Amino acid sequence: VTKPYPLFLPLLHNTGSQNSSSPSSVARQYLATLPIYTKRARLISKIPFFWPLVFEQAPPEIDQYIQPSDSALLAAAFSSLTVTRFEIPGQLPPLFAAAAPEPESNRVFGEPRSLCLRFEFKENEWFEDSVLEKRFWYRRARDGWCGRVSEPVKIKWKKGKDLTGGLGAAAWELWEAQKKTGLLDGVDSENGDGSAEGKGKGKEKQSLPEYEKLKKMVEESTEGSQSFFAWFGYRGRYVSKEESDVATNEVGQNWGRKGKLPMDEEFGSEEKLGDGDEVEVPEDATEIFPRGEELAVGIAEDIWPSAILLFSKLRCAFGPHIG
Amino acid sequence: MSSEPAEANFTTYEELALIEREFEVVETETSD
Numbered sequence: 001v002t003k004p005y006p007l008f009l010p011l012l013h014n015t016g017s018q019n020s021s022s023p024s025s026v027a028r029q030y031l032a033t034l035p036i037y038t039k040r041a042r043l044i045s046k047i048p049f050f051w052p053l054v055f056e057q058a059p060p061e062i063d064q065y066i067q068p069s070d071s072a073l074l075a076a077a078f079s080s081l082t083v084t085r086f087e088i089p090g091q092l093p094p095l096f097a098a099a100a101p102e103p104e105s106n107r108v109f110g111e112p113r114s115l116c117l118r119f120e121f122k123e124n125e126w127f128e129d130s131v132l133e134k135r136f137w138y139r140r141a142r143d144g145w146c147g148r149v150s151e152p153v154k155i156k157w158k159k160g161k162d163l164t165g166g167l168g169a170a171a172w173e174l175w176e177a178q179k180k181t182g183l184l185d186g187v188d189s190e191n192g193d194g195s196a197e198g199k200g201k202g203k204e205k206q207s208l209p210e211y212e213k214l215k216k217m218v219e220e221s222t223e224g225s226q227s228f229f230a231w232f233g234y235r236g237r238y239v240s241k242e243e244s245d246v247a248t249n250e251v252g253q254n255w256g257r258k259g260k261l262p263m264d265e266e267f268g269s270e271e272k273l274g275d276g277d278e279v280e281v282p283e284d285a286t287e288i289f290p291r292g293e294e295l296a297v298g299i300a301e302d303i304w305p306s307a308i309l310l311f312s313k314l315r316c317a318f319g320p321h322i323g
Numbered sequence: 324m325s326s327e328p329a330e331a332n333f334t335t336y337e338e339l340a341l342i343e344r345e346f347e348v349v350e351t352e353t354s355d
Contacts, residue, residue, distance in 0.1 A: 029353040036345045043342070046335050305346075308339050315336070 026112040027088045040308070041082070050311060052078050054303060057310040062298040065291070069163050070228040077124035083304040086135070087114040113138035113148065115300050126163070128156035134232055136296050139244040140251065141237065148293045149239055151175060153232040163227035167288045170217055171233035174210040174286060181208070184238065206285075214286045226289060234292025238283055 044050045052075045055066065066074070088110035115136045121129065132155060136148035152172040155164075162169070178184040289295070303310065 025353065029349065032349045032353050033346060036342055036349065039345075040339070040342050043335055043338050308343055312339075 024109050026085075027109040030085055030088050030112060031090075037082075041080070044307070045080070047311075049075070050307075051081050053314055054307045054310045057314055059298075059302055062295065062302060065226075065231065065295050066228045067163075067225070073124065073126050073163065073229075077121040077126070078119065079122050080118075080120035081299075081304065081307075082116075082118040082120075083300045084116045084118070085110070085112045085114060086116045087111040087137075111138045115148065115296055117296060117299055125158065126161045127158060132232055134234075134296070136236075136293065137241070137244075139237075139239040139241070140247040141239045142243060142247045142250070144247075145237065145239070147236060148296065149236040150234050150292065150296075152235060155229060155232060164230040164233065164288070165221075165227075167214075167217055167221060167226065167230050168233040170210070170214040171235065171286070171288045174208065174214045175235065177208050177210040183208075211286060214288070218286055218288060221288070223290065231289045231292050231295055234289040234296075235283060235287060236293055 055062075055074055055078070056071075058066070116133060117136075118131060118133045120131050121127075123130070132153055134150060134153055136150045138146070139149050140146045152168065152175045154172045155162075155168055157163075157169075175184070284290075
């Protein structure tokens with residue numbers, strides 16, 4: 001297993017024993033490294049098949065999601081990857097703001113756990129898209145659940161080439177149908193209902209024909225055999241921005257009563273309900289890529305920062321002419 | 324996989340190694 005580049009790991013996987021992280025330090029590091037990543041991208045563009053070769057070196061936790069048919073597509077067409085933490089603002093406020101507790105600190109410094117993974121592709125025989133961009137918003141539900149949620153990305157597959165066997169398209173169609181009928185406001189919405197009462201719409205969400213269709217497809221599919229490209233259809237739990245803001249405010253108030261800054265223990269702990277406390281939600285039945293968040297974090301933290309190291313390993317093994 | 328012209332040369336790989344060093348420096352300078 002490749003040792004991931006350590007830049008963000010101590011900050012984002014802090015388990016609580018080292019409370020050295022804060023939104024401000026993550027944001028500072030993130031912004032300081034942006035120009036280096038830009039420089040890296042310029043160099044990488046000169047190396048043919050850099051990203052397909054890096055993905056070939058992916059650790060097993062990521063590699064398990066890449067089927068042989070995916071590898072063929074990636075090798076032929078995958079030209080560029082960019083990972084950004086898009087909720088971190090471009091400019092940081094004065095350092096004194098670092099002392100602000102959540103949710104104020106996250107409002108000021110942004111939520112560093114939200115991710116955008118942008119894949120670029122050369123013209124290919126599989127799909128029409130030249131860019132597939134997948135966003136993950138870090139959200140908190142009012143029952144205490146925390147995690148990254150996303151929206152399905154539509155892939156314009158060429159006839160007979162859909163590696164997801166229609167799963168991705170069905171996930172996207174359900175999402176669109178739910179939006180059109182007002183059952184969703186989008187995880188990026190500014191106009192959601194903002195409360196747990198929104199879950200009352202759960203029954204209505206399930207009455208759509210698109211829901212039944214996708215549920216059946218998911219039931220008939222075998223977990224673990226899906227295409228990597230089904231990951232673009234991942235949604236996760238539905239938690240609107242408004243519900244997340246309300247829940248984060250509540251946590252902030254509770255921590256405030258304890259006289260501590262919430263970021264001291266919470267930030268970077270990726271805390272969720274315990275393993276035994278998994279909450280079943282209606283979205284589970286139609287989730288086409290249940291481990292979508294795990295894969296996103298794997299790419300963002302094990303591949304993106306370590307790309308040069310992964311590539312170097314291959315170059316050392318096979319010499320300078322691997323392109 | 325050899326159909327594309329390789330524009331990378333020895334300098335490209337040296338520069339990549341230098342970039343790794345830059346990441347390390349930033350990590351040190353910006354950690355709490």
